[in-house]
Amino acid sequence: MAQQPTSGSSFPSDLTLDILLRLPAKSVWRFRCVSKLWLSITTDPCFIKSFGTTRPSLLLCSIKCHNFFVTSTPQHTHHSSTRSYSSSQTFHCYPMKLPGEKCYFSNMDSVHGLICIEDADSKKPVVWNPSTNQLLHLPKPNMSSKHANVFLGYDSVEGKHKVVCLPYKKTCYVCRVFTLRSGQESWRTVKTNLKHRCIGYASGQCIKGVIYYLARNSQTYDTVIMSFGVLSEIFRMIELPSGIKQDVLISYEGRLACIDRNNNTRLWILEDADKHKWSFQDFFLPLNEWDMGVSREEHNWTATPYLDNRFKLKGCTHAEIHIEKKHMGTEIPTSPEISEALLLPEPNKTATVILDQDEHVPEWKEQITIRGLVVSALLGTLFCIITHKLNLTVGIIPSLNVAAGLLGFFFVKSWTGFLSKLGFTVKPFTKQENTVIQTCVVACYGLAFSGGFGSYLIAMDEKTYKLIGADYPGNHAEDVINPGLWWMIGFLFVVSFLGLFSLVPLRKVMVLDYKLTYPSGTATAMLINSFHTNSGAELAANQVKCLGKYLSLSLVWSCFKWFFSGVGDACGFDNFPTLGLTLFKNTFYFDFSPTYVGCGLICPHIVNCSVLLGAIISWGFLWPFVSQHAGDWYPADLGSNDFKGLYGYKVFIAIAIILGDGLYNLVKIIAVTVKELCSNSSRHLNLPVVTNVVDDEASEILLVKKKRDEVFLKDRIPLGFAVSGYVGLAAISTATIPLIFPPLKWYFVLCSYFIAPALAFCNSYGTGLTDWSLASTYGKIGLFIIASVVGTDGGVIAGLAACGVMMSIVSTAADLMQDFKTGYLTLSSAKSMFVSQLVGTAMGCIIAPLTFYLFWSAFDIGDPNGPYKAPYAVIFREMAILGIEGFAELPKHCLALCYGFFVAALIVNLLRDITPPKISQFIPIPMAMAVPFYIGAYFAIDMFVGTVILFVWERINRKDADDYAGAVASGLICGDGIWTIPSAILSILRINPPICMYFKPALAS
Template sequence: MEAHTGDYTPLPNSEDVVESIIESQQLLHKGGDYGNADDNENDLLSPSSFKDVPVPLWWEQITVRGLVVSAILGCVFCLITHKLNLTVGVIPSLNVAAGLLGFFFVKSWTVFLSKLGIWSKPFTRQENTVIQTCVVACMGLAFSGGFGSYLLGMNGKSYAKLGPDYPGNRAEDVKDPSMGWMIAYLFTVSFLGIFSLVPLRQIMILKYKLTYPSGTATALLINSFHTVQGADIAEKQVACLGKFFGGSFLWSLFKWFWSGIGDSCGFDNFPILGLKAYANTFYFDFSMTYIGVGMICPHIVNCSVLLGAIISWGIMWPLISTQEGKWFPANLPSSDFGGLYGYKVFIAIALVLGDGLYNFLKISVITLQAIYRQTRNDQHLPVKDSILGEGTEEISQEEKQRNKVFLEEGVPFWVAGSGYVALACISMTVIPQMFPAVRWYYVLGAYILAPVLAFCNAYGCGLTDWSLGTTYGKLGLFVFAGWAGSNGGVMAGLVGCGVMMSIVSTAADIMQDFRTGYLTLSSPRSMFISQLAGTVMGCITAPLTFWLFWTSFDVGNPEGEYKAPYGVLFRTMAIVGVEGLSTLPPHCLELCCIFFVAAFVINIIRDTAPKNVSAYIPIPMAMAIPFYIGAYFAIDMFLGTVILFFWQRLSKQADVYAPAVASGLICGDGIWSVPSAALSLAKINPPLCMMFVKSADAIIGG
């Protein structure tokens, strides 16, 4: 249930995540009247309608139809993830949409066959869980695979943006995207995290009883889908998603006709706030995607993004631009790092690193404290009989059954251990062949350290629902860039970032899946295999869908639609890891220090202030996003949050249907990328160009 940015996930408190899901599902079952949340949670975790339903064996939970549906939905959501990754880098949770559509497709198929008199295997919540796991694993690689971050930092366009004269920016540290090596690279690094923590699943889920709020929320949704009331509501949610999907797709088609062939044509450049505001990127671009993102992300995230846009593009950049000729040479190109562009990039990096480092330290402290308290209370590893609750009345019959399924159909330790060692050996051979700057012992060092960091991330994610995968990735970036030095350090840092980010992120994801499977009585073995299957799909689908964007559009153009903003940021961070801070423009270091410290201070205030106060304190990471990209998408996201705010005030059903509406808006605009790419490849240009100029510059009657 996460909403990613270019870094980790800005989310409300973990208790709020589960509570909001419980209240939404309670609305489904109670007809809008809220009752006792604790009682309702128990009902959703083990509804009475499941008491007489046998639990299918693990191989029965993985079906051909489920894998086919997973592959189709994985492709769709990879397209959406790439579109968001290459535009603004804000990726909301699409788990609800994945669960809804997976349930709808398989349920519709079984109903259709039954009407034809053909028997079809019943659709179970376990099969639904497998589909959800496959889809999320597949589309997760579109994010953690680095297609909008470290992989793009390697390509020639990121090198050209910095320029050959930029200190530390070497032409040797360039590797342009190619289908072959991207697929091989993902197959090499994407499975390590799955094997790294499998032996610890009993400790994390049963002994420590980590909540994994996203995994719990997903289980609540899936359980509710497979009740009579929940199935009825799910059908209504899918119908709602379909309506807004169609509307968003048709609107994108309509916008295309007016977008011409110039950078300033169409509704995407509508200066609704005036031409002066438009010059500072404050305009409404009529993007259904960003409005949908605003409806899914928490209100404080959207408000933080708008505040960051006002501070940067409304105040700071206009002020710094007045120092042209003093702080930096006049008449520099807009993308020259020696001018205003350099301030935008480095100050954004300072906010990202300050916020990331604070939360890394915070989650680490929380994790260590929790582990210390747990080990003080119980010095022994869990014993099977005690976990099963035999001889005690304190554990319910439903929990005993969940524990039994979770323990009896596990993954042998030798499978996980031998798999990790084998993959590590393959990586030490393959990665240095792909990237000569990366030595085999760099990879070995990463794989020795990774399981420890993966455990910390998975434990912290279980407590707080915050996965710091990209923060650990940036840690690897600086470590390996500094280790390799000036001779290939940039490439080594970017590859090291990818290796660490992939392992640590996937380890947290699979623990979330184990938690979901535990609460839906799905076998850990089926969860493990479905995660592997989803990763295999992602290793092929994610590069294929990215290649569609790469070959059809001008990816990386700062003035175009697909700016790919994080590519140049990651390359710049790798150069800083090698060269130090000497590459910054004049006075930029002082400003970076101010914003780095400000990120720490704001986070401290957020965590120490009362809950009713901290809810209104902005999130530095969200504020950092528009510093470099622009303010236009902040307008759209804020509009989305305003729509949701008033909808919630007017109707209790807003929390039930808002995710479906938002997912429909995002999916419709995202799927338009396919016909848009086809038109671009066929050299078919839009017939009209709508643009705006000052009235004094307009030619009347010409």
């Protein structure tokens, strides 16, 4: 007897894969038990995403006897030249079991093979895979209405489904969002921004990562279309064409469309959501053979014919007739989509994909240009100055990424346009080059923060030492190193590059495998991508004009203010008692600072309100109360900056709040990270997904993702290069840092470099999940540990230097992963991202110390009564002293107050996490509250003015506020920052302002 061939020898793997791809989904599901090979093939994510490539069909959907009937027919060949469509063909019926006797379907298509329904009894949303008949019961959302409008969306970037719940027939202020496969156990709250009332069981569509649904404008009561970005989670309002009354939304050629029904049917197609631009297409209804020998009266059926994205118009969509059976309280979806298992294949037809696969992606060397590096250096200098100014005044630094991307786009576009007009041939400005500029600028000005110029480095100087007091326990004269240009540049060069090499080997794991969102990196990528579209370029041009206008106003105003600022710190608009002299004594006044008003426009409302609340608690109640006990709690004759008096309360209570907030968030981020890592290895909340029958959009998404993956993985950074780079730099740094900071011995540095990659991973992972970098918190941990170990013999300097080492590595590693995410989404090479980060870091190692030295030479840095208080210098030095000496010399009751505020910070953070979103959104942020405790209330007033302006602007015109608020804020901040340069030069040349404007009581002599 001849030996039978094995399955492996008879069927090559590619043939097996091809056969499985041609089978219905139910057959594939059953055949997983045939062998481990088939199980491996059919559970592979690439196989699942490639599945379902059959051509579209005409569908009729109905319910009878608790069964869900889908009647389908293969679609005939359609010629794109025709202006209308009609169909007459044979139907085939495929019954399937409903998931429950009573359920409500959301009025939208399935999304990548899943349908979202609502259990009629429990009112809980349920995600259903009809091909495998699997159900995922979600928690009941905390909604004010009994029923909810439930929409299912798909984020093609992260490859995750999101369920969105909105109140049923009630005005929406917030919505609830649940992300599948994320380990999420409860609903998140997202502000709807635009008040609207969702139409009961409104028709909806998810197209290219955007959910569309019908609603009514709460102000005009007009019917509109609301859009919700599944990735960005931002709402937008789109006006319908005039005269449209039919409430059906469909997908047409990958775009949103709605129906206007007259003698024939008119399909309105959304061409431009920003401009509310629509076009139309006419067609005829395919009703000729809706008979099938069934009496509609007998079965109590009502037919509602319409098109959805299964109707093949111009090669991209399909049609169906929707049958509603009004029986037993069960409702049918307007357009339920059925997985491949329920449809007949058409083997001779191939998919039509709307995607330009020939989009040119420049080589990584072409993405890095001379003009890009020049622009990066200019913008890096500007943003370093702005960062230093904010760092040395209030210590709050908003994200300047939008301004960096916008100005980078503007400068290069202006330069290429200018050369083109002169007749020169210029290289096109691509989004990849824009991304490289963005990366380079952010890396450069990031060192102005992580370099410690407003914290651990300046905490070593003589002025901070004298401010704390020469007789203060633990504060020794030998623990003083004044800022020097060359040693600061050298220090940054030996510590700033290690973070870049520490996590390079994990870039694929973080971006592709774990699919971390990195919200700031994703938002930056979306911004850059939008710049390089026609509508996006137009908006960017308008934003640049807006930024330029407010930059000019801010620059002129700052120059005008200088003339009245006189000599000293008591003159000018910076000391204008706008709220009266009594409140002025407690630092409550508006100082007309464009920078702080701009920060108020950028920072979230809750941050600005938290800062103001902290100012009211401290300067409005706590410090006046403590001052009443002068002579009892502390000596009454002490100076205003003596740590044994009121100044000690201000500094140490602020430290207590900062440490409480940092500790809580550190534990929280670590817990979230560990939980997420564990959930990645499990299959919790993981429904097997079968791709849509609508393979056009799915294929487009797959091709886009495939292209992103190819570009991201194409230019590999060798593992050996990364490891050797880290080891080599660590060796150089271990030998060099003790020469700069002798108390920090080489073995402490070496231990830091052994621990740093693990901490860098934790911080990068946490940043990817929450967009919150805890680099300064990791730095403070290193500060306390090293200071306590070294002790009184140089412990302060050693602790502060160790803080810098740890903070630099952890911060730059998280920034690099953010940039990798941005590069992935803009089709930028990972190698160009890494090189631009290296170049930007090298720029920052030179530019950041130079710009800081400009401040150091021109202004009185660290003066508690001046504009450049450097608040964190005192705080960081006190932390180092605390690590050595403890709390022995604190004023009376200061330690008890510190304990109280430390616990309060933990409790407030806990309340923010455990309370319902509609309550937690009003609970303040302790870290933001802590800043004015030490600095004063004046900047809180400025930031609150900014947030009030933004709040009113959003109520008047939300779209304009979303589009231009960032540009206005960036212009205000940049204009004031630019004036710092001529102001510093005038100060160095000893040219003083000609006028001193100050205020005094009317009855004073």
